Amino acid sequence: MRPLSVLTGIILGSCFAISIGLLVVTLLYFLNAQHDYIRQDIPALLGHGVIFLGLTVLAAAAFWGSIRERWWLWYSQALLWLALGLTVFHYWPD
Numbered sequence: 001m002r003p004l005s006v007l008t009g010i011i012l013g014s015c016f017a018i019s020i021g022l023l024v025v026t027l028l029y030f031l032n033a034q035h036d037y038i039r040q041d042i043p044a045l046l047g048h049g050v051i052f053l054g055l056t057v058l059a060a061a062a063f064w065g066s067i068r069e070r071w072w073l074w075y076s077q078a079l080l081w082l083a084l085g086l087t088v089f090h091y092w093p094d
Helices: 003-031 042-068 073-091
Strands: none
Touching: 003 042, 003 073, 042 073
């Protein structure tokens, strides 16, 4: 396995774990939405979960292209790294 495939697999696993964690917490908040302070956090949690779910999909495509050595490997890698950069920029403290 090539080093790029290993790095992409690590990114895929990390993004998957974060997105599932955020979406499960969102579901639990939704089930306990009778409190105002919980209900206020649901849109933000859902937004963060969707961001990391999108990163998971991009990482899965890049990982698949890397493992199978498809012609679109470098396009998917470029898109993944661009999305990662935008995500870091989004969450970077001011």
